[in-house]
Amino acid sequence: MFELIRMSMIAAMFRRGASDSRKSAPRSPQASRSKPKHESAAADRDPYLLSQVREAFGRVVYSHKVHEKQADIYFVKYRCQQGALIAFTAISSGTFLATAVDILNNKTLTSLATSSIALLVTWMSLGVKTFKFSEESDAHRTTASQLWDIRESYMSLIADIMSDNISNTDARIRRDELQDAAYKAYAAAPRTTSKAYKRARKRLKDDEELTFTPREIDLFLPATLRLDDSEV
Numbered sequence: 291m292f293e294l295i296r297m298s299m300i301a302a303m304f305r306r307g308a309s310d311s312r313k314s315a316p317r318s319p320q321a322s323r324s325k326p327k328h329e330s331a332a333a334d335r336d337p338y339l340l341s342q343v344r345e346a347f348g349r350v351v352y353s354h355k356v357h358e359k360q361a362d363i364y365f366v367k368y369r370c371q372q373g374a375l376i377a378f379t380a381i382s383s384g385t386f387l388a389t390a391v392d393i394l395n396n397k398t399l400t401s402l403a404t405s406s407i408a409l410l411v412t413w414m415s416l417g418v419k420t421f422k423f424s425e426e427s428d429a430h431r432t433t434a435s436q437l438w439d440i441r442e443s444y445m446s447l448i449a450d451i452m453s454d455n456i457s458n459t460d461a462r463i464r465r466d467e468l469q470d471a472a473y474k475a476y477a478a479a480p481r482t483t484s485k486a487y488k489r490a491r492k493r494l495k496d497d498e499e500l501t502f503t504p505r506e507i508d509l510f511l512p513a514t515l516r517l518d519d520s521e522v
Contacts, residue, residue, distance in 0.1 A: 336458045340451050343465055347444040348502040350472060351510050354437035355494055357479065360486035361430035368423035375414040378407060426480065433479040440472050449515055 447464050450456040456464070495509070508516040 334458070335451065335454065336461075339458060339461055339465070340448070343444065343447055343451065343461070344504075344507050345502065346465070346469065346472070347441065347448060348507045348510060350437055350441045350444060352490060352494065353476070354434055354441055355490040356482050356486050357430045357434040357437065359489040359493070360480075360482045361427045361434060363483070363486055363489075364423045364427035364430065367421075368427060371414075371418060371421070371423060375411070375418060378411045378414055429480045430482070433475060436475040437472075440468055440475065443468055443471075445511065445515070448511070452515060 447456075447461065447468065451461050504517055508518055
């Protein structure tokens with residue numbers, strides 16, 4: 291009887307020791323190895339959020355270039371306008387008219403030329419007051435500057451998302467802030483012309499107005515931020 295009890299106690303002690311040894315045994319490298327942090331973060335990245343941000347970035351890139359080209363168009367018109375006004379004002383000066391009188395030696399022709407030149411100067415002066423190309427150019431350049439800042443902020447957001455340095459929640463907050471900034475810039479922006487649009491399209495080498503393929507957006511981005519870095 292006592293021998294049976296002693297053997298039962300020894301068996302129980304043996305089972306307890308085996309269990310303790312299994313708990314204290316070190317895990318194998320394969321068992322203890324976890325996924326790298328960047329792989330886990332990449333798996334948590336919202337692909338639809340990144341796609342939306344890239345699309346918004348492409349639109350801002352296009353709008354910025356259109357307003358930039360529109361500013362250039364109006365600035366050229368302003369320079370031509372000022373040049374013509376200066377030229378006609380100089381022609382209407384007393385020295386020129388006196389020379390014309392000596393050359394023509396005809397009071398009727400001289401009077402007609404004087405009246406015509408004075409009318410042209412008046413018309414040009416009225417045109418300067420009516421068509422304010424300088425102010426138009428400055429307005430488009432201001433909008434282009436605002437959109438440039440939004441464009442760069444979108445690029446920074448894309449970099450943060452792709453490098454997993456920002457959470458999906460924070461990225462959505464930043465996206466909403468940029469959308470609000472873009473809305474305010476567009477609401478205050480002056481109208482553009484088809485000529486500026488064509489120049490922007492030619493400059494960006496794009497044939498779509500508001501849609502972009504991943505490759506086209508990649509061409510706007512630095513090589514390190516592209517989804518596909520293969521050759522065109």
